[in-house]
Amino acid sequence: MSPQPLKVAMIGGGAGAFIANPHQKAIHFDGTRKVHAVALHPDPEVAMNEANNWPYPVKGYASYDELFEDQAKLPENERIDYVVIVTPNFVHFDPAMKALELGIPVMCEKPLTVNLEEADLLVAKAREKKVPFAVAHTYLGHWSSWFSRHIVQSGLLGDVRWVDSYYLQGWLADKLEDSGQMQAEWRTDPKKAGGSGCGGDIGTHALMQLRFVTGLDVEEVSARLDKFVPGRPIDDHFTTYGKLSNGGKCLVRASQICIGHKNDLGIMIAGTKGALKWSQEDPEKVTILLQDQPDRTYWRGQVCANDGFLGDVPQWLLDEPTIPSGHGEAFHDAYARLHREFEKDVRAYQAGEPWSCDGSTYANIDDGRMGLAFIDACIKSDDDDGAWQPVSKS
Ligand SMILES: NC(=O)c1ccc[n+]([C@@H]2O[C@H](COP(=O)([O-])OP(=O)(O)OC[C@H]3O[C@@H](n4cnc5c(N)ncnc54)[C@H](O)[C@@H]3O)[C@@H](O)[C@H]2O)c1
Structure with a gap:
C-alpha cells in the first residue's frame, strides 16, 4: 500500500508571492506530499482570506505562531510532517526556530537568515534536536x-x-x-x-x-x-x-x-x-x-x-525517476527533486531509521550557514x- 502523503505547512505565499508557487507545485509533484496547512501573510485577516482562497481546501492559520501553537497541542503522529518557509529573509529565523523546537523538519528558503549569528543559533538547535533541515538552493536539484x-x-x-x-x-x-x-x-x-x-x-x-x-x-x-x-x-x-x-x-x-x-x-x-x-x-x-x-x-x-x-557512471544517476529524456526538465523539476530528496530523510526521521541530510542531494543547514x-x-x-x-x- 502506498504511504500517506506527507502533510506540509507553508509559511508565506499569499497573493502575489513569487517562490511559494513553485514550491507548491514541487510539493505536489509526486503525489507523496501535499500542502495541508498555511500561514500566508503577516496580517491575520489577510492570512485567513488568502487561506480561504487557496485553490484546494487547506487548514488556514492567522499567523505562523498560531500554526505552531496548534501543532504543539497535537500528538506527534498527527502533526504536519514538515514546514516550508517562503517568507522574506527576515522572517526565516523565527518560524524555523519554532519548528525545530517542536521537532518538525524544515525546508527554508535561502539565504538561511539575515546574519551569521542567527544561522549559528539555528545550526545549534537543529543539532540538539536532530531534525532534518533543508535550505532551498533550487539549482542543486537539476x-x-x-x-x-x-x-x-x-x-x-x-x-x-x-x-x-x-x-x-x-x-x-x-x-x-x-x-x-x-x-x-x-x-x-x-x-x-x-x-x-x-x-x-x-x-x-x-x-x-x-x-x-x-x-x-x-x-x-x-x-x-x-x-x-x-x-x-x-x-x-x-x-x-x-x-x-x-x-x-x-x-x-x-x-x-x-x-x-x-x-x-x-x-x-x-x-x-x-x-x-x-x-x-x-x-x-x-x-x-x-x-x-x-x-x-x-x-x-x-x-x-x-x-x-x-x-x-553510477547507476543512481542513470536511474533517476523522472520523465523520459527528450521531455525537457527545468526549474520546477529541480524544485521537485529537492522536495523528493528531503521527503526521504523526513520519512526516515519519522520512522526512527537512519537519515543523512548530508548535503549530497540538497543543501542542508550547514550549507545554509556557510552561505x-x-x-x-x-x-x-x-x-x-x-x-x-x-x-x-x-
Ligand atoms: N530558491 C530560489 O530560487 C528563490 C527564488 C526566489 C525567492 N527565494 C527566497 O524565497 C523567499 C521569499 O521570496 P519571494 O520572492 O517569494 O518573496 P515574496 O515577497 O514574493 O513573498 C513573500 C511571502 O511571505 C509572506 N509573509 C511575509 N511575512 C510573513 C509573516 N510574518 N507570516 C506569514 N507570511 C509572511 C508574504 O505575505 C508573501 O506571501 C526569500 O527568502 C527569497 O530569498 C528563493
Missing part, C-alpha cells in the same frame, strides 16, 4: 548539477584550479523598489534582506553551486559590494575573489543591474586536465572540454553506464577595501 558533481569528483577534469560561478540578473537596474514592487521592496531593505542585497539574494546561489559541484569550500575572500543605483542602501552588484580549500582560486559574482540578464546562473570549472561548463538557462546540458579533444556535451538520458569517455558565513566575510572585506577575510566554519 540532474545536471548532480552529473557535474559526479564528473568533477571522478577526477576527469584533474585538480580544480579555477572556478567562475556567477548569477546575473537585470531586474533591479532601476529603482524598482520606489514603485512599491513587493519583491524589490524587501530585497533592497537591509533590515529585511540582510547585510548584502545582491550577494545574499543570488550570490549565495552561485556560492552553493560552486560548493556542491566541486565539493570545495571558499575559505578566504576579497570582496566588492557595489551599489550602482543611486540612493539604494544595499549592494546590487557583488564580486568576490576567493581562495578554495584545495589551494585553487575562484570568482563568485552576482549582479542585479545587468540589463537583459534574466536568471543567468552558470558555472565554469577549470581543472588541470579539462574544464566543465553549465548554464541554468539551458539546464539539461553539461559541456566537458579536454585538451586536444572535441568538446562533448551531455544531457539527461544520453549518458550511459559505461561510456568510454566518462568512465563508470551566511561567506556573506559575513564579504561584507567585512568590502568594509576593509577588499582585504582578505577568512570565512568562518561552525
Whole structure:
C-alpha cells in the first residue's frame, strides 16, 4: 500500500508571492506530499482570506505562531510532517526556530537568515534536536548539477584550479523598489534582506553551486559590494575573489543591474586536465572540454553506464525517476527533486531509521550557514577595501 502523503505547512505565499508557487507545485509533484496547512501573510485577516482562497481546501492559520501553537497541542503522529518557509529573509529565523523546537523538519528558503549569528543559533538547535533541515538552493536539484558533481569528483577534469560561478540578473537596474514592487521592496531593505542585497539574494546561489559541484569550500575572500543605483542602501552588484580549500582560486559574482540578464546562473570549472561548463538557462546540458579533444556535451538520458569517455557512471544517476529524456526538465523539476530528496530523510526521521541530510542531494543547514558565513566575510572585506577575510566554519 502506498504511504500517506506527507502533510506540509507553508509559511508565506499569499497573493502575489513569487517562490511559494513553485514550491507548491514541487510539493505536489509526486503525489507523496501535499500542502495541508498555511500561514500566508503577516496580517491575520489577510492570512485567513488568502487561506480561504487557496485553490484546494487547506487548514488556514492567522499567523505562523498560531500554526505552531496548534501543532504543539497535537500528538506527534498527527502533526504536519514538515514546514516550508517562503517568507522574506527576515522572517526565516523565527518560524524555523519554532519548528525545530517542536521537532518538525524544515525546508527554508535561502539565504538561511539575515546574519551569521542567527544561522549559528539555528545550526545549534537543529543539532540538539536532530531534525532534518533543508535550505532551498533550487539549482542543486537539476540532474545536471548532480552529473557535474559526479564528473568533477571522478577526477576527469584533474585538480580544480579555477572556478567562475556567477548569477546575473537585470531586474533591479532601476529603482524598482520606489514603485512599491513587493519583491524589490524587501530585497533592497537591509533590515529585511540582510547585510548584502545582491550577494545574499543570488550570490549565495552561485556560492552553493560552486560548493556542491566541486565539493570545495571558499575559505578566504576579497570582496566588492557595489551599489550602482543611486540612493539604494544595499549592494546590487557583488564580486568576490576567493581562495578554495584545495589551494585553487575562484570568482563568485552576482549582479542585479545587468540589463537583459534574466536568471543567468552558470558555472565554469577549470581543472588541470579539462574544464566543465553549465548554464541554468539551458539546464539539461553539461559541456566537458579536454585538451586536444572535441568538446562533448551531455544531457539527461544520453549518458550511459559505461561510456568510454566518462568512465563508470553510477547507476543512481542513470536511474533517476523522472520523465523520459527528450521531455525537457527545468526549474520546477529541480524544485521537485529537492522536495523528493528531503521527503526521504523526513520519512526516515519519522520512522526512527537512519537519515543523512548530508548535503549530497540538497543543501542542508550547514550549507545554509556557510552561505551566511561567506556573506559575513564579504561584507567585512568590502568594509576593509577588499582585504582578505577568512570565512568562518561552525
Ligand atoms: N530558491 C530560489 O530560487 C528563490 C527564488 C526566489 C525567492 N527565494 C527566497 O524565497 C523567499 C521569499 O521570496 P519571494 O520572492 O517569494 O518573496 P515574496 O515577497 O514574493 O513573498 C513573500 C511571502 O511571505 C509572506 N509573509 C511575509 N511575512 C510573513 C509573516 N510574518 N507570516 C506569514 N507570511 C509572511 C508574504 O505575505 C508573501 O506571501 C526569500 O527568502 C527569497 O530569498 C528563493
